[in-house]
Amino acid sequence: MPLNFAKIRRVLTDKFWGNSHRQLSGSTDATILHDSHLSDFLHLTPALLAELIRTLWSAIFLVILGLFLTFNIQWSDQRWKYSGDDMKPLVDLGFKVLPETDKVFLADLFMLTLLVGSVFFTLFMAESNRARIIIVRRIFWLLGILLFFRTITLSTTTLPSPKNCTPVDTGSFWFMLKQGVHLILGGVKACTDNIYSGHTIFITTSIILFRVYCKYPYLTYYSYVHGTTGICLLVATRLHYTVDVLLAVFITYAVHSIYFFIVDLCIEKHFLHIRRAEERLGDKELYQRIGYIPNMFNVSLVGTVRWMDGLDIRFAMEDEQTVVQTIELSHHRQQVLTVERERKAASNRSVTDSQHGEGACENDSSSPHHGDDDGSSTERHLSLTITENALPESKISSSSSSIQIGTSGSTS
Incomplete structure (x- = not known):
């Protein structure tokens, strides 16, 4: 009969650590309730x-x-x-x-x-x-x-x-x-x-x-x-x-x-479920054309360092809500960066066009507005509402419940 190592590990863990769980209370500080013989004896979590x-x-x-x-x-x-x-x-x-x-x-x-x-x-x-x-x-x-x-x-x-x-x-x-x-x-x-x-x-x-x-x-x-x-x-x-x-x-x-x-x-x-650069790019064909690395290298080394550094211990302390909000914050930041890159690219294109067309440049300089056909400039904003317990207290003030992330610039 084969040994069930997962069951043995769970029994030994419960015997050594006792039952422990995490309780959240209105702030990012977590209260770890534990019933562990050794941790109680040493007065440690x-x-x-x-x-x-x-x-x-x-x-x-x-x-x-x-x-x-x-x-x-x-x-x-x-x-x-x-x-x-x-x-x-x-x-x-x-x-x-x-x-x-x-x-x-x-x-x-x-x-x-x-x-x-x-x-x-x-x-x-x-x-x-x-x-x-x-x-x-x-x-x-x-x-x-x-x-x-x-x-x-x-x-x-x-x-x-x-x-x-x-x-x-x-x-x-x-x-x-x-x-x-x-x-x-x-x-x-x-x-x-x-x-x-x-x-x-x-x-x-x-x-x-x-x-x-x-x-x-x-x-x-x-x-x-x-x-x-x-x-x-x-x-x-x-x-x-x-x-x-x-x-x-x-x-x-x-x-x-x-x-x-x-x-x-x-x-x-x-936090982001990213394993390699092609997942960041979202274009596997482009990644393989440039890098040509079909199989990920040193997969076991990542798990080894994860255990050596104790990241698995600190990951277990983060609740599911914090992980989800961290992922959302990362996605919104990527959107802000994309908007900023598009604004810079549009600005560079307008400078290039002005250099190639001197007559158009003179007409543009005589007008009071530049950029859009209607002569107006708009401001792009991305608003992300984050509850107070989503980020550490050192990152947000107790009186603020939202973070405004914005970039401004002329539309092309």
């Missing part, structure tokens, strides 16, 4: 508790990947030690441009200060505890993914040390685990911990944190200078080759870009 548990999973993921990376670093040193190849450093352009310095602590100092500063300011400026949990979870997931990629590159190719170095020893599991902790804390330095740079991962991640979450542009600009200095010190101290640093910057930026782009896709898919 089930939604917030789910966010914390998801964050715990991300922390475990990061710790496991970090320790596994240290094992691969130690094995890489041993492969280099017993390879019998020449141990001279590779030719590197950065080594010729930047003079060598033995002050290795400077590179660690710039990396740690930027990392701690970015995390502190980001969490301090977050608007709520839920936002802080989301930010921490994103940091854990993204760093874990980057360390996983780094584990692969270290395992496949071993580069010689950029400077004179003594390889670390390997031994039993517990010996390597203890030495791995020292590698993480900086007490032990490996020789072939090269491609790609772990220091640059943290530096680039810190800059992205300022870029995404910081409201003060001058702090973001300072992070660019601070991070660039730290990266130059990595090459000057010969901790990494220049290629290690460049690859780390590109890969870190790419991973963050893909992650946040998929977050946007998940939101569009949930």
Whole structure:
């Protein structure tokens, strides 16, 4: 008899979470009534508790990947030690441009200060505890993914040390685990911990944190200078080759870009039921003529990021009425944009016609009105009535129950 996994999951969920539902009361704030043993014990709502548990999973993921990376670093040193190849450093352009310095602590100092500063300011400026949990979870997931990629590159190719170095020893599991902790804390330095740079991962991640979450542009600009200095010190101290640093910057930026782009896709898919660009255009034939992508790529990746970011938890908090009104607001906004585009296109056509016909332009300039045959201009308005509980209180005032969206211009 096959197992009914859906039924088992429902039973376990009811046992763990208890019965919970959402009750709306005249405003956008939702009151979540719950009867959950664990959430009652911790004095937390089930939604917030789910966010914390998801964050715990991300922390475990990061710790496991970090320790596994240290094992691969130690094995890489041993492969280099017993390879019998020449141990001279590779030719590197950065080594010729930047003079060598033995002050290795400077590179660690710039990396740690930027990392701690970015995390502190980001969490301090977050608007709520839920936002802080989301930010921490994103940091854990993204760093874990980057360390996983780094584990692969270290395992496949071993580069010689950029400077004179003594390889670390390997031994039993517990010996390597203890030495791995020292590698993480900086007490032990490996020789072939090269491609790609772990220091640059943290530096680039810190800059992205300022870029995404910081409201003060001058702090973001300072992070660019601070991070660039730290990266130059990595090459000057010969901790990494220049290629290690460049690859780390590109890969870190790419991973963050893909992650946040998929977050946007998940939101569009949930609220607007959009899965790809051809659905936005409304013309599949045009999309295929230009893009020619018959089958959607990386469908599973969208669902993975949706779970990693906890979007399913936050989607469940939105009631059906809010979702419907969000869709209506989006459709009306698209209509306003269409009207605006038509007005600009008509204006451009009138300018083009006036340039090609000088006589017509003179006649038009002598008349008191331009544009329509009757010499009048009209104003287009789109009015959308939205109840107060359709949008957050920060978006609309308590005394206003409607939003007027309008564009004005001459008709062609």
